[in-house]
Amino acid sequence: MSEKKQNQSEIEKEAAAKMAVSFVKDNDIVGLGTGSTAKFAIEELAKLVKGGLKIKGVASSVHTEELAISLGIPMQELGKTSHIDISIDGADEFTETLDLIKGGGGALFREKIVASLSNNRIIVTDSSKKVEKLGSFKVPIEVVPIAYQYVVNQLEKLNGIVKLRYKEGKIFITDNHNYIVDVAFGLIDEPQKLAESLNQIDGLLAHGLFVNLTSKVIMAKDGQLYTFSKD
Structure with a gap:
């Protein structure tokens, strides 16, 4: 910019x-x-x-x-x-x-x-920040560390491309002591449906679809x- x-x-x-x-x-x-x-x-x-x-x-x-x-x-x-x-x-x-x-x-x-x-x-x-469809910005997802690989597997089943977030060369840790993964789902036709699917994943504390x-x-x-x- x-x-x-x-x-x-x-x-x-x-x-x-x-x-x-x-x-x-x-x-x-x-x-x-x-x-x-x-x-x-x-x-x-x-x-x-x-x-x-x-x-x-x-x-x-x-x-x-x-x-x-x-x-x-x-x-x-x-x-x-x-x-x-x-x-x-x-x-x-x-x-x-x-x-x-x-x-x-x-x-x-x-x-x-x-x-x-x-x-x-x-x-x-x-x-x-105004868009016709969500999804150009990757969906941030907070993950409990011990469930990290399981959550990644489940996100990939939803056709998500998962990237673990880093800051200053180290894994980014949230205020809740968890990881963030930024997930590319492409343009999202049905945000509610994707949100419901994400809500079902154990170890996924929260996702960025509001x-x-x-x-x-x-x-x-x-x-x-x-x-x-x-x-």
Whole structure:
């Protein structure tokens, strides 16, 4: 990506994040996503907290929790949270029917729990993330290490091309002490059907197909904001 396009992408992400934050109300419990787009939302929320907004945040990753605390956002543990009023997160791909691929940052399991607990689930993106069909971005999958080879075998039976994720020359380890595999399935005609098949694999903790887990996508493009929802 050229520097100009990258700068434009950052401007779009920030604009979409600010709009999403406008839906947060006093005393809300707010799910905080992980990644570059969610970071803009967290920074905007921190400004509002300093101005008197009363919220509690619930983080989808250790990194997000550390960032939110450093910016003065009061936090509570995900494992002790029974409901979330609104969550704001990014996506690696989305369609107009609100199916997503998430997990490029490796936080997909906790992101999915946050989304599942949320009453209002908002995704913020720049325009590069909108696709006709999911699948150009590989599907991230979190795998329990002792089940790694078994899970790979099962993914290959689903015609997936599996690649173990590395970072800085070492196997990438999630906040939950598991592996991530990035799986190419080609363009996905039926995300719900594939998600159901993945859900049946023992040792697969979570996959990056988010189906029926989004209320609204806010996308910024060329200085304009676009909203996609099922409402």
